[in-house]
Amino acid sequence: MKRPGLKDVAEKAGVSIATVSYVINNTPSQSLSPETIKRVNDAIKELGYIPNLAARTLVNNKSNLLGVLIPQTESGKELMFSNPFYGDFMSAAEYTARKSGYHIMISGADSGQTYAEVARTRGLDGVIVVGMNDDEECRQLKTLNIPVVLVDSYCEVSGFHRVGVDDMQGGYMATKYLLEKGLRRIAHVTGHVNDRGVNFLRHKGYEKALGEYGVSPVKSLLLSGEVSFEYGCEMGEYLAGMDERPDGVFVSADILAVGLCMGLRGRGVKVPKDISVIGFDDSLLSKTCDPPLTTIHQDVAAKGAEAVKLLINENHTLQNKVFPLTLVERGSVR
Known part of the structure; x- marks a missing residue:
């Protein structure tokens, strides 16, 4: 069965293709009546139309996709998700992003590939990098011209939002x-x-x-x-x-x-x-x-949420958020 497109939605709603595009992209410069918006959304629902995110990115120069780049234990090995730290971090980051209409892509870097190369090939709107201590990697990240947040990172290159602890x-x-x-x-x-x-x-x-x-x-x-x-x-x-x-x-x-x-x-x-x-x-x-x-x-969850907020709030004043540490006494010390 042929996948419905913009033309099908426009014909169903009795509007132009441009109007359908304005509704899908929530274009603020276009004033559309509530009735028109409802007709378009009803047509989208009835036809089962799924917007082409790649095409939307080309039109708006915005993908609503954020990247989280995580270190690997060793070159060629899997990401470190056996460590609950990353599950807690990613859960909070993904939820915070989704609430604001963004999605998360998670990746490491293959041998010989830089984090900047990973980010550049995915059309990301912003990047969170965890555990970055390499100055040259950081310098390459600055060439992306998108917001970057460094988490638990100690490279000496300036110009990034940072999130961490002491x-x-x-x-x-x-x-x-x-x-x-x-x-x-x-x-x-x-x-x-x-x-x-x-x-x-x-x-x-x-x-x-x-x-x-x-x-x-x-x-x-x-x-x-x-x-x-x-x-x-x-x-x-x-x-x-x-x-x-x-x-x-x-x-x-x-x-x-x-x-x-x-x-x-x-x-x-x-x-x-x-x-x-x-x-x-x-x-x-x-x-x-x-x-x-x-x-x-x-x-850890607050660190993940804060990193996403720094990306999507487009705060051009660089932030260095240091979360407090506390001692939790249980039963493993006599």
Whole structure:
């Protein structure tokens, strides 16, 4: 069966093709009577007409499509959706966008492909980039001439809206809490620690808290790798097998911390009786973990919603939104 087009809708409603286009695109410069608008919408409904979004983009130079570019765990691997952080972030971003008539496209970047290339080929009205620390990537994003919001990103290129938390303060808060409980041999399990970024800053906060208590960092207690449940399990087993175990662990993400607790438990090490564990994020996993996880709370959903609002509100004054962090005490620290 032939798909109905603008001409079919116009004939059904008894109006011109241009009038149908004005109604579909809600063209503000055209004054149409309520009766005409109703006839067109009734015809669209009766015929089952579906607007061609690609054609509308060409006409209006606006796609109502926003991009969210998310890092991959490693080149060629899947996006990091096993981490609840991204589910919470995307759920809020998608809902906020949909309420304002926008849709969300989610993508990573293939090997050798930049985030800017991904955005440019999709005709996006705006881009949210999560975890961007590469200055050259940021410089290329500036050439897009569309709004860009950087989330949890630490590139040094200016000219972007930014949304995040004080990651160094979060690492400090978590480690200081363990120190206040009398723990001194504290490990840090985290994602890859580079020379900048979320993991780097949370580790600097960890070191700052240790220094205030006169505790020197122990190189063998910094364990960095993938932010995944599996890596957490692996590190839990590793710590359980150490001759001199830590008495506390600051873990830079709840998904890692839950895996760590399972790895420890599998080797007969009890949390918090033998080793205390504190996480970061306050995801749903932290509440369902056994024992429930003490963690640093960040409002991930608010970050997702705010990033979308900064794109669609067309605020030309650059914003740097830093959300607060709070400590949530549960049962994983003695």
